[in-house]
Amino acid sequence: MDVIPAWFQNLYETTGLNFTVFYDAYDWNRYANGLKTTLLLVVVTIVLSLVIGAVGALLQSAPSRVVRGAINAFVVVFRNTPPLVQLFFFYFGVGAVLPAGQDQFGLRQPIIDNLQWAIIALSLFAGAFNVEIFRSGIEAVPKTTVEAAEALGYTRIRAYLFIILPLALRVCLPALNNNLVNLLKTTTLAYAIAVPETLYAVKQIWSESQNVLEMMLVLFATYGVLVGVLVWIMHRWEKALRIPGYGR
Amino acid sequence: MSAEPKTGAPLAVLLPFKVETTRLSAPRLAPVHAALFGAGLALLAGTAWAQSGAAQLSPLEVIVKWAPLLLSGFVFNILISMVAMALGTAAGLGLGLAMLAQNPLLARVAWALTQFFRNAPWLVLLFFVMFLVPFQVTIFGVRIPLPDWAKATVGFSLPVMANVAEIVRGAVRSVPSTQWEAAESLAFTPRQIMWRIILPQCVKRMLPPWMNLYALVAMATVQASIVGVSEMLTLTAQVHTAEGGRPELFAPLYGFALLCFFLYCYPIDRFTARLERRFQIR
Numbered sequence: 001m002d003v004i005p006a007w008f009q010n011l012y013e014t015t016g017l018n019f020t021v022f023y024d025a026y027d028w029n030r031y032a033n034g035l036k037t038t039l040l041l042v043v044v045t046i047v048l049s050l051v052i053g054a055v056g057a058l059l060q061s062a063p064s065r066v067v068r069g070a071i072n073a074f075v076v077v078f079r080n081t082p083p084l085v086q087l088f089f090f091y092f093g094v095g096a097v098l099p100a101g102q103d104q105f106g107l108r109q110p111i112i113d114n115l116q117w118a119i120i121a122l123s124l125f126a127g128a129f130n131v132e133i134f135r136s137g138i139e140a141v142p143k144t145t146v147e148a149a150e151a152l153g154y155t156r157i158r159a160y161l162f163i164i165l166p167l168a169l170r171v172c173l174p175a176l177n178n179n180l181v182n183l184l185k186t187t188t189l190a191y192a193i194a195v196p197e198t199l200y201a202v203k204q205i206w207s208e209s210q211n212v213l214e215m216m217l218v219l220f221a222t223y224g225v226l227v228g229v230l231v232w233i234m235h236r237w238e239k240a241l242r243i244p245g246y247g248r
Numbered sequence: 249m250s251a252e253p254k255t256g257a258p259l260a261v262l263l264p265f266k267v268e269t270t271r272l273s274a275p276r277l278a279p280v281h282a283a284l285f286g287a288g289l290a291l292l293a294g295t296a297w298a299q300s301g302a303a304q305l306s307p308l309e310v311i312v313k314w315a316p317l318l319l320s321g322f323v324f325n326i327l328i329s330m331v332a333m334a335l336g337t338a339a340g341l342g343l344g345l346a347m348l349a350q351n352p353l354l355a356r357v358a359w360a361l362t363q364f365f366r367n368a369p370w371l372v373l374l375f376f377v378m379f380l381v382p383f384q385v386t387i388f389g390v391r392i393p394l395p396d397w398a399k400a401t402v403g404f405s406l407p408v409m410a411n412v413a414e415i416v417r418g419a420v421r422s423v424p425s426t427q428w429e430a431a432e433s434l435a436f437t438p439r440q441i442m443w444r445i446i447l448p449q450c451v452k453r454m455l456p457p458w459m460n461l462y463a464l465v466a467m468a469t470v471q472a473s474i475v476g477v478s479e480m481l482t483l484t485a486q487v488h489t490a491e492g493g494r495p496e497l498f499a500p501l502y503g504f505a506l507l508c509f510f511l512y513c514y515p516i517d518r519f520t521a522r523l524e525r526r527f528q529i530r
């Protein structure tokens with residue numbers, strides 16, 4: 001059990017490569033907690049952004065002009081402004097205006113903390129992209145299929161849920177894959193509002209142990225593995241959802 | 249004859265059957281949306297001011313007062329994005345062509361580099377360059393200082409390089425193989441085929457994704473504020489402090505930054521969409 005810490009300890013003594021996370025329990029804990037926060041951020045924002053994308057794409061074909069305009073404005077604004085500024089706008093701007101409670105020391109205790117703001121801002125950002133992606137998928141569903149569903153007596157919502165969305169999802173999975181990988185990478189921005197995710201934890205470690213290069217390698221490896229896992233899951237999903245008779 | 253209904257209307261069953269089709273096309277956006285967005289921000293600024301005392305400057309007045317400084321920061325952002333894009337495109341073109349090279353070792357190395365820089369978060373790459381590149385380099389005894397903005401620019405050009413490499417590879421792959429064969433039969437050398445026949449055809453295919461990437465880079469430049477480059481977002485925070493750090497100023501100030509980027513990136517986005525439609529490969 002002590003092989004790995006001993007090896008890294010030895011590596012430090014012989015070569016000077018100081019991978020503190022692998023032999024120092026305290027640093028390992030910080031890193032592991034950061035990784036947990038990143039995973040939480042990634043999973044929750046992916047789910048929320050998918051929901052936002054699906055609902056937004058449905059509302060884009062809503063009968064009301066106001067709703068359609070609102071969704072389009074949302075998509076256009078969130079796609080064309082920097083996610084970091086969005087994050088600051090929500091966390092500092094909206095967060096400061098919202099009412100806040102006090103903890104037992106009399107400190108300001110906002111009703112939405114930084115992790116929650118990061119989740120909200122990142123979900124909205126990725127959700128705006130997902131709306132467009134789902135829309136392109138929906139446009140690829142043959143008109144005749146939609147008409148057939150209507151002829152069978154499906155209501156608009158039920159046709160969307162059971163016919164259009166499942167077909168559209170299969171069409172737009174590659175684009176969705178891309179966007180979700182992007183979202184995973186964007187979660188590092190939560191660093192800027194002091195959410196203790198991986199980058200934040202690693203930065204803390206390297207500022208104490210002065211091992212920037214080593215921790216940077218750990219950081220790259222971490223995100224490489226995370227992206228790899230996400231891409232693998234998405235490919236499995238893509239394969240499982242493949243429509244027989246389409247594509248190769 | 250006499251059984252015919254007097255109203256003259258045909259029987260209900262004979263009426264053409266009308267199916268309400270589901271609306272799936274979204275309306276296009278007009279500049280009016282941008283104007284509405286701006287008006288909304290102004291309104292937000294106004295309401296935030298209404299909550300505070302009138303003795304201080306209103307958020308709108310604060311923005312007007314500091315706009316020259318903030319806009320100069322914004323211009324700096326644009327400058328960083330353009331230089332990063334130029335560097336990244338030049339390097340990415342080379343990397344993309346290396347990925348297509350005949351030499352398998354070169355192709356594998358180029359592929360690995362592309363994957364590495366494409367899959368690492370931009371902010372992590374930025375940290376990578378900021379912390380691991382020295383603040384000055386000495387070449388032949390000449391000390392060349394590397395200011396933080398120059399390092400940040402290099403940091404942004406790394407992911408640009410990888411993305412451009414992918415764009416180049418995709419575009420070259422999309423050229424029909426008959427083009428290669430025809431060029432070969434006309435006795436062009438491989439280098440000539442690439443530069444004179446394949447790449448010119450690729451340009452229009454590469455243009456829309458390249459412009460998309462540029463918009464992303466322009467939006468990413470604000471991340472430089474995290475590592476201490478004094479661009480727009482850094483200046484925004486400084487302006488906020490200079491105005492007494494009132495919490496109700498946050499939303500208008502960051503809203504102003506959002507508006508600047510929106511007004512810059514939205515036309516690029518629209519133009520890209522138009523080009524995409526025009527160059528669509530069917």
